[in-house]
Amino acid sequence: xxxxxxxxxxxxxxxxxxxxxxxxxxxxxxxxxxxxxxxxxxxxxxxxxxxxxxxxxxxxxxxxxxxxxxxxxxxxxxxxxxxxxxxxxxxxxxxxxxxxxxxxxxxxxxxxxxxxxxxxxxxxxxxxxxxxxxxxxxxxx
Amino acid sequence: xxxxxxxxxxxxxxxxxxxxxxxxxxxxxxxxxxxxxxxxxxxxxxxxxxxxxxxxxxxxxxxxxxxxxxxxxxxxxxxxxxxxxxxxxxxxxxxxxxxxxxxxxxxxxxxxxxxxx
Numbered sequence: 001x002x003x004x005x006x007x008x009x010x011x012x013x014x015x016x017x018x019x020x021x022x023x024x025x026x027x028x029x030x031x032x033x034x035x036x037x038x039x040x041x042x043x044x045x046x047x048x049x050x051x052x053x054x055x056x057x058x059x060x061x062x063x064x065x066x067x068x069x070x071x072x073x074x075x076x077x078x079x080x081x082x083x084x085x086x087x088x089x090x091x092x093x094x095x096x097x098x099x100x101x102x103x104x105x106x107x108x109x110x111x112x113x114x115x116x117x118x119x120x121x122x123x124x125x126x127x128x129x130x131x132x133x134x135x136x137x138x139x140x141x
Numbered sequence: 142x143x144x145x146x147x148x149x150x151x152x153x154x155x156x157x158x159x160x161x162x163x164x165x166x167x168x169x170x171x172x173x174x175x176x177x178x179x180x181x182x183x184x185x186x187x188x189x190x191x192x193x194x195x196x197x198x199x200x201x202x203x204x205x206x207x208x209x210x211x212x213x214x215x216x217x218x219x220x221x222x223x224x225x226x227x228x229x230x231x232x233x234x235x236x237x238x239x240x241x242x243x244x245x246x247x248x249x250x251x252x253x254x255x256x257x258x
Contacts, residue, residue, distance in 0.1 A: 016164055038194065038225045045196050049164060096234060108233060109197040115232045 002071040003030060011052045011062040016045055019066075030070060033138060039116040040068065040075065043133060046109035047079055047088070055083020055129070070137075077133040086129055087122045088113070142166030146177045153184045153252050155220070159191035162199025171202055178206040183215055184252045186245070190221040200233045207239040216240055216255070218248050 005026045009015040020041060027037035048064055056062050065080040091110045114120060119134040142160035149155070156177055160166050178185055187203075207217040217239040222230060227241060235241075242248035 013164060020163070035225055041194065042196055042229065045163060049196075049198075094234070108200060112197055112229065112232060 002069070004070075005066075005068040007066040009048060009064045009066065011056060011064065013049065013052055015052075016048060019044055019048060023068075026068065032070070036075070036135075036137065039135060040077070043113045043116055044068075044077070044079070046113050047131060050086075050088075050109060051079070051081050051083060051129075055081050055086065057084065072137065074137055075133075075135045077131075077135075079131045079133075080128050082128050085124050087124070088131060089120055089122045142169040144170040144173050144177075146173075152249060153186050153218075154181055155186040155188055157188040157191070161194040162192055162202070163194060163196045164198050167196075167198045167202050174202060175206060175209075178209055178217070181210075181215070182213075184218060184255075185210060185215070186218045186220050186248060186252075188220045189226060190223070192226055193223060195226050195229050197233070200230065200235060203230075203235060204233075204238060207235075211238065216252065218242055218252065220245055220248055 005022065007019065007022055009019060023037065023041050023044065026032075027040070032040075044066065048066070051064055062082065065078075067078045069076040088110050091107050093114070094107055094111050113133070117133045117135045119132075121132040123130040123132070142158070142162065142165070144159075145157045147155045147157060154177065156174060158170065158174075162170075185206075203217065203219070210217050219230065219235075219239055219241045221243050222241060230236065230241065240248070240251065242251070
């Protein structure tokens with residue numbers, strides 16, 4: 001079994017709901033574990049929210065291109081946008097030695113993505129940000 | 142996202158959340174949640190049993206309110222979170238600033254024993 005979900009979202013935070021709905025549908029079609037669907041939802045919501053908020057400081061209409069590939073072994077997610085170059089892999093991990101009450105709240109979303117996925121990679125190509133996320137699956141579908 | 146505040150004369154108030162603490166859900170309850178926490182002179186219980194999803198925006202809401210309570214020497218207690226929601230709260234390190242409990246009477250006992258300490 002192998003299948004793909006392709007989504008093109010506008011740079012509007014209202015699109016997050018559309019993202020969640022499409023992922024739910026994809027999840028039930030492929031009998032994804034609730035935990036897998038949760039991780040997919042969480043990662044894409046955090047990433048897309050960041051892109052919508054920060055990728056186009058000048059505003060205007062833009063799109064975010066999302067591809068999710070799933071087979072028996074893994075998920076592969078690719079998110080592309082043509083906003084300002086931003087490599088989330090370079091965002092430092094929150095310093096867990098600082099008590100949480102004093103820790104900066106920024107970078108929390110990316111921390112959750114790193115924790116939920118097995119691999120995160122980034123390319124800047126043709127003036128596009130290309131973020132790649134991989135997650136191994138727990139069990140065969 | 143829905144929030145119901147259950148006030149108790151003698152005991153910590155309980156905020157019952159229901160739905161998804163995603164971007165939209167958190168915005169829907171943010172003001173009411175923070176107002177209820179600020180109004181409380183005691184620790185606050187937050188019933189999470191009907192919350193099926195939490196994203197970083199929801200974690201920030203809990204964190205900022207836990208800090209408000211901590212500054213007064215009181216606590217925020219997340220009650221009965223679902224497994225995946227609890228995993229995300231722990232991933233974010235929230236278990237250091239607030240308590241996560243699965244039994245309401247144990248949570249209330251914990252608060253009673255730490256009150257005045």
